[in-house]
Amino acid sequence: MTRVQLSLRARGLKNKASGKNISDPFAVVTLLAPQSSPQSSGGAPQVLGRTETIYDDLSPDWIKTFTFNYDLGLQQYFVVTIYDEKEKHKNSDNLGKHKEIAQSKFELGSILGSPGNINAKSVSSGGIVYASVEESAFDARKLLLAVRGRKLANVENTLFGKSDPFFEIYAKKHSPHGDSWDAVYRSEYIRSNLSPEWKAASVSIETLCGSDLDRPIKISVFDFSKKGIFTPMGSCETTVNDLVNRSNTKQPSNFKMLEGKLVIDKAWMIGDSGDAGLAGKVSNLKMSEAAPVFSTSSAPPRVASAKKPSFVDYLSGGCELNLAVAIDFTGSNGDPRRPGTLHHMNPSSSNSYQKVITAIGSILEKYDSDHRFPVMGFGAKYGGVIQHCFQCGPTPEVVGVNGIMDAYNSVFKTPLTMSGPTVFTKVIQVSAAHAIQAQRAANQVGKQVYSVLLILTDGAVSDVMATKQAIGEVCNAPLSIVIVGIGNADFSAMQYLDDNSVGRDIVQFVESQRHLHSKGSLTAATLDEIPRQLVQYFSMNGILPGSKVVLREEDIAVSSDEEEIDLGLSINAEGEIAVNGGGYYSDGYDMPAVSYPPVSSQPHTPGAPTQPFTPGVPPQPYMPGPSSQPYTPGAPSQPYTPGMPSLPASGVPSQPYAPVASSQPYAPGGPSQPYAPGAPSQQPYAPGAPSQPYAPGGPSQPYAPGA
Template identity: 50%
Template sequence: KNSLSPHWVKVFEIDYELGTPSKVAVNIFDEVRKGENKGIGSAVFDIGELLGARGNTKARKLKKGGTLFATVRKSQGSGMLRLQVKGTKLKNVEGMFSKSDPFFELSRKVDAAGSLTWDNVYRSKDIHNNLNPEWETAIISLSTLCGGNLDLPILLSVFDHESSGKHKPMGQLETSVNGLKQAAETRNSLQLQRKGKDVGAITVVKAEANFVDYVSGGCEINVVVAIDFTGSNGDPRKPGTLHYLHPDGRKNDYEKAISAIVGILSKYDSDQKFPVVGFGAKYGGVVRHCFQCGPHEESHGVAGVLDAYKQVFKSGLVMSGPTVFTEVIETAAARAMSSQSEAQRKGQQSYTVLLILTDGAVSDVQATAHSLNQVSHAPLSVVIVGLGDADFSSMQFLDDSSKPGKRDIAQFVQFNRHASNSVALTSETLHEIPEQLTGYFSSNGISPLPPIQ
């Protein structure tokens, strides 16, 4: 804005094949808010010529005056970085009677015509009159930001926005993508400096890859289903109880939840094999808190999960209690660790979601919270769906029970609030999983694999 020497930060990705002519036409306009934009000039760049030029940069004179520069680089690396930062106690450069309007820029170090220089690749929006700004989350291509090299130097610069376009420097710091990730994990602030003096701090709120990048790279999402067979569900032979199987084929609430939630997650699992376990029932007079449902260790597809669920009622179980999750949580965590270890051995990635369907609050909340914290290092998310009309207030505590330094892996959803809308149910149930998955891989320094073609 208000500049005749602009430095645009938008990066365009172009498919290029050696030997095939490829040209890019660039048109420059003066933006007119009320009316048609006015043309300033245009230029055409040949991609092959840019690649052969020193520093991969060429200049074109514009007819109406001025020079346009274009630079091309090979796109390297894959994935996206979700980055959110905030500033603390930034030094005001606006004057005595107003505050600065800070925005930040990210630049990568590049070799331009034989010398290293900083190339601006991202610019945030400015925040008015605020010396403790929290900028919105940015989603930046890792190819653009660092060429796939997570240790490549990155310059984070903060400026005071001026309508004249002559923005005032407020401070800068040098880091890398790995440096940003580490700062997010440790919550350590990064010090801004200007002319050798500290001028405020930057806190990295989040710095992680995008869920879509992991899925596009073939990350398998495995699902383990755990079903509550405690006596509080009622006699399954009586209509109106939660486990009642309708003769006309209508689904009970357990079947509805399985169909909706497993139906979505199954799209990310190539083998469609799902372990189904139960808890809270007696077999041979002994209460079991983790037992296999159905004749097979894994059930195939959603239909197989539903069939395994129904088979339990033909197995001679006696519905009992108490309601205990710890065994199924620990079993799922062990399975998740084993699956990821095996996937890594093959150059792949794996993540597990444990879906617990229950009609009541757990008997020992503290033991359950402890169990969740103990397995928070595993590639695991735990989704708990409460069915029926029980008091689930203590279950909400589990949703917020993670200790400092531990991943939050649990999510609780009450089925009755979304019973008439399966889309709302799955959206509410699964909305934390992308962040939990990326949080696990990011905290372990595991980047997304290249997209599967």
């Protein structure tokens, strides 16, 4: 779990003010709750709070930020509702007194997976709302400042008026385009007073300086104007350490302004143990009062310790997640034409394979810019030859979750015999080669890629120790392996692979049956270890996160909400903003938006399949593409060469499988006998000891399995 903070801004909002006035926008952020099944309590929607009001501005940049707990495996939706504050109800939380301007829904993972960690949504009433996210380390300390001005310049343009001063505190942000100052705190303004005493300021240490107490900060004073145009009265730069150390030695910090001085009489930090309520107690502190005394444990160190890179740091630097999917087509899944079997397709509901693909794929695709994924199958026979790794679909990579689903469905239109044994090793080797190749190519252009192999299987592997060895041989590749058990088989061998890793731990096993009540429960369990595994891989190879991607506003892709937002806000009995209707999103296994081939509910009749098979269109061997260097997992006796798998789906490395054309439609399992998955008319295939070399189409050399 990682803490992140959300920042908001808007551009070109619709003016809801009357006459020649301009709206004064503020925003309310509401975290939506999953609408789970009765077996799971998804909680209730929660209002996280409201921003400050930006006066006379239809393109506001709000300073107030909002903190979330981020988890890769959980979808977190929130709604931003923007209101025009009415003058006579200024600072009132009674939203019925204000006019709604716009409303947009965002998903936290989608923001973090986007370039620059920012999303933009157009609103139907006009304008664009921007939501950006960055990591907020769990540093609960706050800096408290007692600030006053002394004989400040009067920059008021009227003849007899005086300035209405307020101050802002800025954090220094670094980017490839140069440093910038971001406002993180704004005080109240003091009307007509050139020697103002403001309420004590409270600022998060993490937000202000990222826990680096020697990072420069800036304080600027302005003359407030209802028109939103603030006249500078002076500014200064300092550090948290400098302010606190001066305060500890009873030396006020005096900073020269355009005229007069900005004086910080007291500066101190509070933490989260025993003094969490003190921030409220000092909110009205004045200069004549003594600052609270805190334990020496609150004293800041002079040098902050180096921060270890995090998963969010790598995402912010542009690291992408590549997903590969491998699907079990062994005979133990049952006849896919029979209802109740694991691969059975029903146009009105999803089978278990489809549920897992859509649930996990819909999350991971947000972290891949091109949304292209390889889909592989294993455990089926073509031409009587068992294939432990073959391409699903007509292309080596498919686009999006719908593409994965189409590739999965297409396998049942090919001349396969669902057979066995269950072997993962080939899929693991091919995926590791693909992962290494992808990271190598990304590194050449200054980017980073980490791969996730999702294996869906209905049973245990036939050779646990061989699988464990194969995992150990690829444990240093930029790869995580997630195995999801489908159905009710004995998965103890799969759990063994999860619990007994060789080298770097890259395996996570989850039984899907335990998470049928909630899609969020499944994705949280399956993706739980990936952030740690990614950071571990890059750290052990000395690869630091890239510089945070910074986009110009005009380069940020703008989308729109595809559905109406069901959310009502009001004031509860305690006087707080609360949800009075809606605020939920579906957490069920939604039906994928793809078309399925018709599947008969009756037993298959040989010679009358629902769709005739077209010879010459079998699945192709999966080829991850050429690589400049051979992949060597664990230094085997022969180098592994990506792009030339030794067990292609067709059974013929040099030529695709081309069954003899027939005027009759294809009848799986042979026309004389009904189709029996896992029990073809031929004798079971014995890898490594065939009675005759298999030579479909008459190639120049016989096919030699295992060589």
